[in-house]
Amino acid sequence: MLDQEFSDDVMNLRPRKLRLGRDVERLLEGVCGAEEDSGGSRNKQALRPNADSANAIRCAACGRVEYITREHCRCGHYLVGQIEDEYFAYERGLADAHERLSTAAERKLKPLRLATLAGLPFMVWPLLYAFLYGSTASLTIWLWTLPGIAIYGLFGVIQAKINAKRNASAKTLQAATFEQFLIDRAPVTST
Numbered sequence: 131m132l133d134q135e136f137s138d139d140v141m142n143l144r145p146r147k148l149r150l151g152r153d154v155e156r157l158l159e160g161v162c163g164a165e166e167d168s169g170g171s172r173n174k175q176a177l178r179p180n181a182d183s184a185n186a187i188r189c190a191a192c193g194r195v196e197y198i199t200r201e202h203c204r205c206g207h208y209l210v211g212q213i214e215d216e217y218f219a220y221e222r223g224l225a226d227a228h229e230r231l232s233t234a235a236e237r238k239l240k241p242l243r244l245a246t247l248a249g250l251p252f253m254v255w256p257l258l259y260a261f262l263y264g265s266t267a268s269l270t271i272w273l274w275t276l277p278g279i280a281i282y283g284l285f286g287v288i289q290a291k292i293n294a295k296r297n298a299s300a301k302t303l304q305a306a307t308f309e310q311f312l313i314d315r316a317p318v319t320s321t
Contacts, residue, residue, distance in 0.1 A: 184316035187213055198312070220311050228299040235296045239289060246285045252278030 179186040181195045188195050191207035201210050256271050 184312065216315065217308055217311050220314070221306055224299075224303050224306055228296070228303050231296045231299045235292050238292050242285055242288060242292075246282060249278040249281030249285075252276075252281070 178195055179197050181188065185198050186195050187198045187209055189203040189205060189207050189209065190212055192203060192205040194203065194205070196203050196209060198209075198213060201208070203209055252274055256274050259271050
């Protein structure tokens with residue numbers, strides 16, 4: 131088959147246009163198009179990520195968008211330091227939010243803890259009566275515990291509601307990783 135002679139028009143055939151992805155086509159144009167096009171700035175611009183990509187970072191020095199994996203921007207700015215500064219600010223923000231929630235929860239719980247003392251006589255009286263008189267207590271004496279149980283139960287539910295936001299904030303703070311930061315900083319695009 132290699133011995134056959136082909137006509138000149140066979141050498142000019144082009145393959146069918148295949149549609150890849152927008153990003154792949156931009157990358158291939160930037161790499162393969164360098165032979166055809168002598169404009170170096172067009173190729174550099176084609177290899178930049180989209181601004182709304184999760185893998186993009188905007189350089190603080192020049193304002194151009196670069197890939198997050200690059201150590202330096204094309205202007206020479208150190209991008210790794212910039213992203214680390216953003217991560218530390220993210221962690222500080224989470225810690226500050228948790229501290230504010232903890233302070234507010236403690237401020238709300240202090241009067242609640244004092245109010246629970248109102249249920250103490252209802253819980254102690256039946257125990258004292260059984261201890262002092264030694265005989266089997268009547269049903270009316272044990273019914274005194276019901277208001278105490280209701281008071282402690284109500285205050286327990288209120289305390290759980292107050293602590294729910296603080297506990298969620300503590301879990302978020304403990305689970306804060308660099309990967310979670312990257313997910314949180316990525317803009318949400320509506321489709």
